[in-house]
Amino acid sequence: MSNSKFISRSVVLSALVSVLVAVAPAQGLAAVGVSVSKTEKLADLEVVSIKLANVPAGQGVYISQCFKPTLGQRAATGLICNGSVTETGTMIWATTDGQRGSQSATGELVLMMRSSFSKIDANGASKTYDCGVSNCSLFVYRDHRGITDTALDTIVPLI
Incomplete structure (x- = not known):
């Protein structure tokens, strides 16, 4: 894998993980x-x-x-x-x-x-x-x- 593809995929993966971490706490506060x-x-x-x-x-x-x-x-x-x-x-x-x-x-x-x-x-x-x-x-x-x-x-x- 080329270095630029690796960096691009790493950036996308990091962004995805950040979104999931940001959303996870809100799901824990679900309505009754x-x-x-x-x-x-x-x-x-x-x-x-x-x-x-x-x-x-x-x-x-x-x-x-x-x-x-x-x-x-x-x-x-x-x-x-x-x-x-x-x-x-x-x-x-x-x-x-x-x-x-x-x-x-x-x-x-x-x-x-x-x-x-x-x-x-x-x-x-x-x-x-x-x-x-x-x-x-x-x-x-x-x-x-x-x-x-x-x-x-x-x-x-x-x-």
Whole structure:
């Protein structure tokens, strides 16, 4: 092999290895795996079963029925979800380390779906959000111990 071909191939190989090394860490931060018993034609007050996979050890997530969520969105940036952690049955807090008040991220979780929900805005006015076809999704996102971490964000459309 000539010296110039060897150098060219070495440069290409080095570039390829650099790209693979740069991409590999991002793959380790994959979103949470979410399996839901039913995502279509949900009736108001219907309860669905949820199973999670790949929640990292020592971490937790919230699971909510949200109105048109986007990855990385949080309450401070316009995330609108049914209920809150303090309203029983409207949101799930699941952890892998058994934090007090949380449910196990490795077990079966259940959540009641709504066809619409109301929220009070910053001006004290009530607004109703209709979860008709493709307006709402289940949104899984990092709990309060890492709320700005978006690596676990997962959206499951509800049709």
